[in-house]
Amino acid sequence: MHPETIATIIAASSPLVFAVLGETLTEKVGVVNLSLDGSMLLAAMTGFAVAFVTGSVELGFLAAALISSLVALVIVFTSIELRLNQIAIGLILTLLGTKLAAFLGQDFVRQVGPSVQAQAIPYLKDIPYLGEIFFNHNLVVYASLLSIVVVYLFLFHTRHGLELQSSGERPEAAFAKGIPVNRLRYIYTALGGALVGIGGAAFSLDVKLGWSEGHIANFGWIALAIVIFGGWHPVRAALGCYIFGALQIIALRLQPELPGLSQVLPILPFPIMILTLVAVNHPFIRKIGLRSSVIGKIVRSDPPAGLGRPFWRE
Amino acid sequence: MTLDVDKISKHFGNVYANNNVSLSIDSGEIHGLLGENGAGKSTLVKILSGFFEKEAGEIRLNDQLLDLSSPKDSIKCGIGILHQEPMVFLPFSVLDNFLIGSTDQFFAPRKEALKQFQEICNKFDFELDPDTPVSLLTIGQRQQLEIARLLWLDPKVLIFDEPTNAISPAQREKLFATIQQLSTEGMLVIFVSHKLEEVAAICDSVTVLRKGKVAGSKKLPCPQSELIELMFGKLFPSKEIKDIQKGGIQLTASNLKSIEGRESIEITNFEIRKSEIVGIAGIEGAGQRTFLRTIAGRNSAESGTIISGRNLLNGTDYHQRLEKGLYYMPADRLGEGLISELTITEHIALVENKKKNQIIDWEMCYLRAAELIAQFQIQGTPESKAESLSGGNQQRLMFALMPTDADTILLEHPTRGLDIESADWIWNQLLDMRSDDCSIIFSSSDFEELLSYSDRIIVCFAGRIVGEFERNEFNPEHIALLMSGSQI
Numbered sequence: 001m002h003p004e005t006i007a008t009i010i011a012a013s014s015p016l017v018f019a020v021l022g023e024t025l026t027e028k029v030g031v032v033n034l035s036l037d038g039s040m041l042l043a044a045m046t047g048f049a050v051a052f053v054t055g056s057v058e059l060g061f062l063a064a065a066l067i068s069s070l071v072a073l074v075i076v077f078t079s080i081e082l083r084l085n086q087i088a089i090g091l092i093l094t095l096l097g098t099k100l101a102a103f104l105g106q107d108f109v110r111q112v113g114p115s116v117q118a119q120a121i122p123y124l125k126d127i128p129y130l131g132e133i134f135f136n137h138n139l140v141v142y143a144s145l146l147s148i149v150v151v152y153l154f155l156f157h158t159r160h161g162l163e164l165q166s167s168g169e170r171p172e173a174a175f176a177k178g179i180p181v182n183r184l185r186y187i188y189t190a191l192g193g194a195l196v197g198i199g200g201a202a203f204s205l206d207v208k209l210g211w212s213e214g215h216i217a218n219f220g221w222i223a224l225a226i227v228i229f230g231g232w233h234p235v236r237a238a239l240g241c242y243i244f245g246a247l248q249i250i251a252l253r254l255q256p257e258l259p260g261l262s263q264v265l266p267i268l269p270f271p272i273m274i275l276t277l278v279a280v281n282h283p284f285i286r287k288i289g290l291r292s293s294v295i296g297k298i299v300r301s302d303p304p305a306g307l308g309r310p311f312w313r314e
Numbered sequence: 315m316t317l318d319v320d321k322i323s324k325h326f327g328n329v330y331a332n333n334n335v336s337l338s339i340d341s342g343e344i345h346g347l348l349g350e351n352g353a354g355k356s357t358l359v360k361i362l363s364g365f366f367e368k369e370a371g372e373i374r375l376n377d378q379l380l381d382l383s384s385p386k387d388s389i390k391c392g393i394g395i396l397h398q399e400p401m402v403f404l405p406f407s408v409l410d411n412f413l414i415g416s417t418d419q420f421f422a423p424r425k426e427a428l429k430q431f432q433e434i435c436n437k438f439d440f441e442l443d444p445d446t447p448v449s450l451l452t453i454g455q456r457q458q459l460e461i462a463r464l465l466w467l468d469p470k471v472l473i474f475d476e477p478t479n480a481i482s483p484a485q486r487e488k489l490f491a492t493i494q495q496l497s498t499e500g501m502l503v504i505f506v507s508h509k510l511e512e513v514a515a516i517c518d519s520v521t522v523l524r525k526g527k528v529a530g531s532k533k534l535p536c537p538q539s540e541l542i543e544l545m546f547g548k549l550f551p552s553k554e555i556k557d558i559q560k561g562g563i564q565l566t567a568s569n570l571k572s573i574e575g576r577e578s579i580e581i582t583n584f585e586i587r588k589s590e591i592v593g594i595a596g597i598e599g600a601g602q603r604t605f606l607r608t609i610a611g612r613n614s615a616e617s618g619t620i621i622s623g624r625n626l627l628n629g630t631d632y633h634q635r636l637e638k639g640l641y642y643m644p645a646d647r648l649g650e651g652l653i654s655e656l657t658i659t660e661h662i663a664l665v666e667n668k669k670k671n672q673i674i675d676w677e678m679c680y681l682r683a684a685e686l687i688a689q690f691q692i693q694g695t696p697e698s699k700a701e702s703l704s705g706g707n708q709q710r711l712m713f714a715l716m717p718t719d720a721d722t723i724l725l726e727h728p729t730r731g732l733d734i735e736s737a738d739w740i741w742n743q744l745l746d747m748r749s750d751d752c753s754i755i756f757s758s759s760d761f762e763e764l765l766s767y768s769d770r771i772i773v774c775f776a777g778r779i780v781g782e783f784e785r786n787e788f789n790p791e792h793i794a795l796l797m798s799g800s801q802i
Contacts (some may be wrong), residue, residue, distance in 0.1 A: 078526055158424045159413070166403050166414045173401035176363065177415030178386035300405065313365070 005249065011137055011169070013245030015040075015142035015202035015216075019223040020230065020237045021151045023193025028232055029188040030168035030181075030306040031076050034090025036211075036218025038097020039071040039193065040200035045105035048203025048211040052113035057205055063128065064201035065194040071097060072193025073186070079310050080182050084190040086308050091103070102213040109212050116140050116206040140206050151234040156297070164188055165170065168304035173310035181311050199223070221267075229273040231301045244269045277301055315341035315376055317471055322371035324357055326374075327704040328733050330556040331357035333526040335371070339519075341470075341502040343492060346517035346534070348507060349544055351599055352730045354526040355506050356398070359475045363395045364388035373709035375470065379673035389415075404446045409444040412463050422688055427466075434462045440490050445621045456484030460494065473504045478512060491515050508598045510538055510798060511583045528677075538798035540793065542597070546797075549790035551765035555745060557785070558682040560769070561588025563611070565722055570618035572608040573663060579777040581618070586722075586753045591744070593768030594757040594791055601777035602757035603645075606724045609755070610642035611635040617676075622722060641716050644724035646706045654701035657685040658694060658711060665715050686714040691739065706736025713743055722748065725756040729763060741767055761790060774798050 017039060026033045033039075043064035051060030071093055078084040116138045124135040134145065155161040166174040167181045175181050203216045226244065230237025250266035280284060280301045289296040317339045332354045339345040349355050360366040362373065363386040373380045382392045388395075402411050412431050413422050420611040426445055435442055438457040448456060457477060464472065474493065478486050488675045492518060497503045507513050507621040511544040513520055522529040522544035529544040543549060563585055570581040577667060579601040586592050609620060611632035619629040625638055632642075644650040652661065683696035692711045694703050703711060709732060716723070723744070729737035744754055744767070758764050764771055766790055773781035773796040781796040783789065792802050 156422075157422060158420055159417050160420070162410060162414050162422055165406070169403045169405065170401070173403065174398065174414070176365070176385050176395070176401045178384070178389045179415055180386070225514075296405070302405065305404070 003129050005253070006133045007123055007136060007251050009245045011141050011143070011243060012207055013241045014251055015207055016143045016219065016223055016226065016241040016244065017144040017238050018202060019196045020199075020226045020241055021147050021234055022192040022199065022230055023223060023227045023228065024192075024234050024237050025151065025155075025164070025195065026189045026192030027227060027307055028168045028304055029185050029192075030171060030304055030311075031079065031185055031189045031192060031311065032086045032090060032308045033072050033075055033189060033196070034087055034222050034224065035071055035075065035093035035097060035220075036196055037218065038094035038101075039068045039196055040097075040143030040216060041101040042071065042097040042225070043068040043200030044109070044204040044216055045101040045211050046057075047197075047274065048113055048204035049105065049108050051205055052111060053267045055114055057114050057116055060205055061198055061201045062117040065197040068200060069190045069193040069195025072189045076186055076189040076254035080185065080312075083310065083312075086310075089136070090107065095143065097212075099159045105211050105213070110210060113210065114205070115209050138206065141201050143198075144202070148234055148238045155234060163305070167311075168306050171306045171309070175313070176312065185311075196223075197210070202298075225270075225273060228303075229276060231299070232304060233297060233300065236298060240273070243272065251313070315375075315470060315500075317370075317502055317504075318374040318377075319358070319362075320372045320374065322358065322361060323369050324361060324366060325369065326412075329698055329705065329731055330354075330526040332361070332368075333801060335526070335528055337521045337528065337531070339502055339504060341500050343517055343518040344497045344503045344505055346505050346507065346513035346520035347523065348510065348513050348520050348545065349523035349529075350508055352759075353508075353523040353545075353726075355508070355523055355687070356475065357526075358523070359395065359473060359506055362473060363397075384502040389467060389469075389542075392468070392470035392472065393621055394464035394471065395469060395473045396457060396460055396464065396475060396477055396707060398479065400460045401693060402459060404449040405447055408442050408451070411448055412444070412461055412466070415474065416463060416466055430466055431462060433799060434465050438495065452481070452485070454481040454489070457481065457485075457489065465642055469501075471502045471504070473506065475506045475510070477505075478507070478509065483529055486512075487554055491640065510541055510597055514538055514541070519530055522731050539794040539800065542794040542797050543790075545597070546591070546595075546690070546761040546764075548762045548763075548766070549794075551788075552762050552768040555767060557769075558589055558749060559752055560590050564588045564590075564623065565623045566619075568619055570605075570608060570615060570620065571616045573616065574604045574607060574613045576602045577777065579608070579774075581605060581682065581779055584772070584779065586755060588721075588751045588753055589748050590637030591748055591754045591756070591767055593771045594755065594774055595764050595771055596757070597797055598759065600774040600797070602774050603726060604777070605774070606642065606726055606755065606757060610630055610640055610724050612642060616653070619701050636717070638719075639721040640724065641720040641722070642724045643709075643712050643716075643726065643728065645730060647705065647712060648701060651712050652700040655699060656698050657683075657697050658687065658692070659696040661700065661711065662686065663782045665717075690714040701750060704727075706732045706739075709736065709740060713740070723752055723754045723756075725754070727758055728756050730759070735765075744765075761793075764793075765790065768801055773797055 014080045019036060023033060023036060046067045047060040047064030050063040051057050074093060075089050078089050112166045121135040125131040134263055164184055165178045167179060167184045171181045204211055226240040227239055231239045247265045247268050251262040255262045280299045285299050289299040319337045322332050322335045335358060361368045364382045364387050367508045369382060373382060409428060413427050419422055431444060440462060441457060442459055477489060483770055493503055506518055517534050521531045522541060524545060524547055535685050565586050567581055567584040572579050577599055596602045602614060608615050622638055629633055648654050659679050661681045663674050680696050690713055692707050692710045694707055700708060729742055748754060767783050771783045772779050773793055775797060795802055
């Protein structure tokens with residue numbers, strides 16, 4: 001594949017990567033933030049509006065992260081303090097976010113605003129082939145790539161990551177080991193929400209510039225599906241984003257010559273996801289996964305055992 | 315080093331789970347905490363682990379007052395707990411489990427942990443591969459992992475909470491060896507169990523809990539029947555029930571063989587007459603539960619015959635036996651007896667809809683519920699959920715749900731965890747039923763209850779009936795001896 005095509009795929013997928021990593025963190029700690037489709041829209045609108053008014057892209061991203069983080073906090077707060085169902089609240093917030101974005105964003109529809117500027121990395125961009133793929137982007141894309149590595153290292157190689165996972169896996173046991181389960185759920189749901197917000201703003205300020213009602217509708221649901229496809233593993237989930245992105249971009253490129261095929265390609269990710277889940281659930285693959293915890297982590301397809309299950313001390 | 319537990323109290327509803335519990339334990343000895351289920355052992359363990367907050371009392375280690383308001387505090391104070399069910403994370407590797415909660419560093423110190431882990435494993439001869447996912451380990455190995463993890467935290471006190479419930483005999487031997495080694499090295503060890511023989515085997519001293527109170531302490535070894543007396547309470551009946559004329563044979567079980575979980579039974583012959591109350595004495599796990607559940611049809615027999623009245627019950631299931639008049643009331647009222655999320659009215663609708671009408675007549679059910687609430691003196695409304703009722707009222711509801719044509723009632727611990735008023739009420743009901751020709755079989759871990767209400771007592775040990783006493787020949791000392799597996 002031409003390096004320029006790969007570079008485009010990486011750039012186009014970056015918003016989804018943020019959202020998927022964010023939701024992976026949130027679900028790993030045991031909370032379902034189902035509001036992604038609404039909160040990404042709200043974040044995309046907020047990010048664009050703030051950048052448009054202030055002229056600062058950075059402030060736009062910050063505002064997007066905050067608003068989305070706030071939505072996520074509603075879920076964890078109502079779950080822990082008010083004992084409400086996370087799924088129900090998530091769905092309500094999806095609708096609320098969508099409508100709110102449409103309403104508040106009226107003044108910004110189809111305006112031309114600031115956007116993230118390209119910033120090739122000197123020297124590295126001149127590496128043949130790889131330079132074009134990885135080092136000729138803007139800060140948002142670099143950050144998305146870096147986030148994959150950071151989230152992976154954080155989850156599997158730091159104490160905090162381990163405590164995060166244990167809170168989502170078996171909250172009672174984590175609590176018995178002295179881990180403040182609910183505090184961690186607040187922190188990582190908020191953090192995950194912030195990443196989702198950055199994903200939303202990465203659309204309106206970089207990948208799909210500007211704002212209009214329903215600007216990026218459905219990407220939240222796609223992100224939620226990719227989290228499952230990714231087996232709650234950040235690297236596998238990111239891979240899912242790139243496969244999804246690749247099929248979209250290829251379809252776009254093929255449109256002039258093969259209009260029929262280009263209609264089929266964007267749908268392909270979904271059967272691929274289902275087939276992958278069937279494959280990793282196959283007894284043979286499961287057996288291999290059980291033999292080694294490293295492979296097990298990669299082919300795993302079970303959600304965290306404590307996902308969506310609130311924890312209250314007796 | 316000394317651990318002092320001083321006058322600890324904690325209650326749930328109107329029942330004390332711990333009532334002025336005090337004990338004092340020195341390091342270098344293995345101290346047993348013995349009691350039947352529901353005696354208050356796990357409440358005390360949960361208070362020591364910081365899960366429950368105590369209502370009164372003090373806990374001191376070496377005369378230093380401990381504040382145990384969360385598990386984190388408890389760990390900090392040097393108390394390590396091996397929970398009944400190992401608190402491990404199944405999809406994670408052994409090493410990850412070892413690390414969780416054990417380190418303060420930002421990057422998990424895998425190399426150092428691995429070294430420590432292998433050192434501990436070598437010392438205690440645990441064979442654990444650090445990279446295996448824990449889901450592949452046996453329960454015994456999971457325990458070993460937890461022990462290794464606890465030791466890495468360098469505790470001063472180690473509490474083993476019912477550690478032998480799900481492990482093989484070989485693993486049990488190994489566990490006991492580990493516990494003994496820890497104790498000789500100066501660790502203060504508490505061994506919590508309802509299994510008499512295990513406490514007798516490895517403990518140096520023991521405190522027996524009964525109904526939330528300390529029933530007594532003993533230095534070991536001592537005769538097991540003395541411990542049984544402490545566990546089961548008063549050795550004489552507090553009430554004299556009226557002797558009434560017994561009817562013909564109601565139920566016969568012969569050559570019954572059955573297994574449920576780790577409990578297996580072999581009953582050569584058992585009979586009960588109409589209007590007779592039979593109490594089953596035995597320490598937990600002696601077969602009384604499997605016996606009751608096999609007769610009720612909750613558990614299928616491997617062989618043998620059960621005859622009720624004129625019906626051969628072999629091959630019939632629980633529902634068919636229920637229709638034939640057998641009613642079983644499990645000890646776990648909320649887990650097996652009732653549906654915790656359903657209201658009293660909904661329970662009535664489930665049970666009383668004999669014609670299997672597709673449309674529920676809610677008004678009728680509501681009125682019926684109100685009627686039964688009055689009749690059975692349940693503290694609640696037709697809209698109360700089962701889980702919101704107190705233990706005594708849950709038991710009353712189970713009586714209210716009993717079919718009126720039931721003629722054989724099987725009860726597991728009918729008054730466990732209940733206040734005195736509820737317990738008396740329940741026995742008055744049962745005595746009334748007995749006057750109406752009902753046969754009643756109940757298991758209990760309370761001598762006073764067994765001796766007060768049984769027309770006949772059978773003693774179970776290791777899945778067999780080892781003794782039988784008519785009311786006029788009750789001999790509490792002999793019963794206690796037989797329960798401990800001794801001969802008279």
